Amino acid sequence: MLADQQILRIPGPSPIPPSVERATIQPIIGHRGKETSALIQRIKPGLKPIFGTTQDILMLTGSGTSGLEAAVVNTVKPGDEVLVIVTGAFGDRFNSICKAYNISVHRYDVEWGAAIDPDTIKTYLKEHPEIKVVFSTYCETSTGVLNPIQELAAVVSQNSNALFVVDGVSCVGGVETKMDEWGIDVLVTGSQKAMMLPPGLTFIAVSERAWQVIEENEQARFYLDLKKYRDNLAKDATPFTPAVSLLFGLEQALKLMAEEGLDQVYARHNLMKNMTRAAFRALDIPLLTDDHAASPTVTAVKPADFEAEALRSVLKAEFGLSVAGGQQHLKGKIFRIGHMGYCSPADLLQTISIIEIALTKVGKNIELGKATRAAQEVYLLQEEV
Numbered sequence: 001m002l003a004d005q006q007i008l009r010i011p012g013p014s015p016i017p018p019s020v021e022r023a024t025i026q027p028i029i030g031h032r033g034k035e036t037s038a039l040i041q042r043i044k045p046g047l048k049p050i051f052g053t054t055q056d057i058l059m060l061t062g063s064g065t066s067g068l069e070a071a072v073v074n075t076v077k078p079g080d081e082v083l084v085i086v087t088g089a090f091g092d093r094f095n096s097i098c099k100a101y102n103i104s105v106h107r108y109d110v111e112w113g114a115a116i117d118p119d120t121i122k123t124y125l126k127e128h129p130e131i132k133v134v135f136s137t138y139c140e141t142s143t144g145v146l147n148p149i150q151e152l153a154a155v156v157s158q159n160s161n162a163l164f165v166v167d168g169v170s171c172v173g174g175v176e177t178k179m180d181e182w183g184i185d186v187l188v189t190g191s192q193k194a195m196m197l198p199p200g201l202t203f204i205a206v207s208e209r210a211w212q213v214i215e216e217n218e219q220a221r222f223y224l225d226l227k228k229y230r231d232n233l234a235k236d237a238t239p240f241t242p243a244v245s246l247l248f249g250l251e252q253a254l255k256l257m258a259e260e261g262l263d264q265v266y267a268r269h270n271l272m273k274n275m276t277r278a279a280f281r282a283l284d285i286p287l288l289t290d291d292h293a294a295s296p297t298v299t300a301v302k303p304a305d306f307e308a309e310a311l312r313s314v315l316k317a318e319f320g321l322s323v324a325g326g327q328q329h330l331k332g333k334i335f336r337i338g339h340m341g342y343c344s345p346a347d348l349l350q351t352i353s354i355i356e357i358a359l360t361k362v363g364k365n366i367e368l369g370k371a372t373r374a375a376q377e378v379y380l381l382q383e384e385v
């Protein structure tokens, strides 16, 4: 195998565009100087259309989970009742964070691989008017499900006074998100998924309504206190030393997204989803999720007659190609292909044809080229956007 060649097709961290990588290696600048505030000033407007909000997007140094924890400690306090919708490992993480802070959790479980049906939440919210916040996951990375967040937001606002908090870590930047229009109150994402950056930043946007709750919430918090970030950001600053190198990279990543056009970015992700799904379907290899629930950023495959882990080993050992395994009870039962951020149809054709070789090596009898061809056909049939 060619040394130093890694093909990273896991659902985060995802590969970095060369120009973003180069941007991150600029000499460090003082975080309280004019250059940093000018940099933050340039970054601010570029993030808004990605979130679909007029609010400033807060930037915290920390992984995505710090953003989830910030969403919890800022909006609720011990004893408050919340609803956590769990469609996989990341819904489960919201539940664990709430539990750690002694929040009273109503947990609503959905079978892993399925999306939440917003209607099922209606009656629940009406029967539990004490619920102050509803937590949910936009793309459930552990299953490759894209939950219907727009519909869910409507159900929450029509049937309760609760805030609606969304974990968009593995899709914001790759999937259309209209925070203001849909009625999302807190939206979190991370740098290392569809945002084309290394790990280390989390982004949080907050609605006016949520700010009122946050102002009055007496839950103790310090580093994760969003008011500090808001007040500093208004002056183009951060309360603590930001990951300056990642901010350099962010400016460049935003430039690339604007150059491609956000609509094209979203169309590219959708096309990659369709190509991936068509490839496995052509080989009669089952997918974990139905078409209507499938995420444009990650696809989960559930083999019936070969070992997912054996396939992953061949991919990694012979081609340096990493795909992810399953989490929790799906460990060993599925594998997941990340197609988000700096990933194109060309990359996927490579991934799919390599997987065909590996399938043959793990003993699955397939006609070579059949999956690649199916993906090629999807590519050729796409409508111009």
Ligand SMILES: *Cc1c(COP(=O)(O)O)cnc(C)c1O
Binding pocket: 012, 063, 064, 065, 066, 090, 137, 139, 140, 141, 167, 168, 169, 170, 190, 193
């Ligand atoms: C990756 C991810 C996170 C954050 O994970 P970190 O490792 O803390 O960055 C949160 N939610 C979802 C849905 C994710 O995919």
